[in-house]
Amino acid sequence: MAELHGATARQRVFLTGASSGIGMALARAYAQQGAVLGLVARRAAELEALRASLPAPDGQAHRVYALDVTDHAALQSAAEAFMAEFGGADVVIANAGISQGTLTEYQEDLAAFERIMAVNVTAAFATFTPFVARMKALPEAQRRRCRLVGIGSVAGIRGLPGAEAYSASKAAMISYCESLRVELRACGIKVVTVAPGYIDTPMTQVNHYRMPFLMPADQFAERARRTIEDGVSYRVIPWQMGVVAKLLRALPNWLYDMAFARAPHKKRNL
Template sequence: MNTSLMSKRVFITGASSGIGAALARHYAEQGAMVGLVARRREVLQQLVAGLPHPQRHRIYPLDVTDHAALAAAAADFIAAGNGIDVVIANAGISQGTLTEFKEDLPVFERIVATNVSATVATFAPFVAAMKAQARAGDKGCRLVGIGSVAGIRGLPGAGAYSASKAAVISYCESLRVELRSSGVRVVTIAPGYIDTPMTQVNTYPMPFLMPAPRFAAKAAADIARGASYSVIPWQMGVVAKLLRLLPNWAYDLAFSKAPHKTRQAGH
């Protein structure tokens, strides 16, 4: 066991499955105290029961769009752990949307509320405590936003998801600069295709698909070193840079017939 992580206190939203659950397992296996946020209490209970030292961890069954509940969970976790080391705003949803259909607007709004506004609401209650710890000499405080390669360029049929993840990336960059002199580091992780329930519904090819546990280990390493921005797997980082460099006419031509995410059932 890595004893340098024994005292870590890690708070993770969207922890019940996928990337969030993989991160929870990784940190718990390293000896961390983990705070787990998700909507489904029974799933959180099952997850914690399978972690090392289950009595050490705390679960918070709530919807991240309930900002008051998030703030209460943050206060409880800080009090229980006598501080905070890592906060990972991972909660996110994905759904195909098309602007021409008025019934997709509430879907768009729900995605933005969950993926963007909830990231801000997740970080906000922890900033003061992290700043105080940094002033006392703690150099390990991290605020971690989970973006996506989908936020690099807008994908057809995924306007809401692409826009939300682009917003997370830009927001975290702003916050990183704001907090630069405080000693609190802001880390942006942009996953490519990770093997999770969210991607398992995709019907199109997913290059460089990575198992969630491997992603979690790589993300935790980047978080520990305070990387400002990291694309995992690295191959998707190369792809993302190339896509960003493409002129609009070439990008539009290449992706105009790309497969779309499935829209909400019943549309």
């Protein structure tokens, strides 16, 4: 999209939660398309291993930023360093997320609830903040190629028992991105919400229950990349889970409650 130091135009992608799962798959999908990446995650060794495995566009090395996304000052510094080096960013993906079973009846689960909300929601705000003003200052044609992307979940469409924090965080992400999308519509910056169903990653591999329409992470990432490129406002991937999500949303509360009262729970205290 934008030129890098006068070289051939390349997409510049800043991605959190890059060291495993969906984040790693997205990094590979974008690198295969020739993008230059800013990779953010806590684990430095895993980030370096990922960077070493990715093709680099025209000698442009990808950048890694080992930090916790709840450290907002460090996150802002990483964003500013990426923009300073590459002249901005075209795609910013707030993907960092954690999942754990939580139950309100247990006081000790409060810390897990707060941590999940901090990583899955507040960090998305902190991820986007450094980029918005810079994007808004671009000429109109360039603004319309910019993307701010929030990774939600079908778990945010209706609350799942035993996943109170995770469902709440993903519902918040969906609503937050919708608010931001409407806010930025006039200036042409696209805000995209991608809601994964069950994707085969370390996060889902600990689930001990049936996961319908389970999708390999690389297939999800390529479909998500195309969704982002097209500037689609909201999409559930895979599409079959999108149909299920619409049906669940349409159920009256009494029927939904009866159907899901005995649904399997995520493990607590992971």
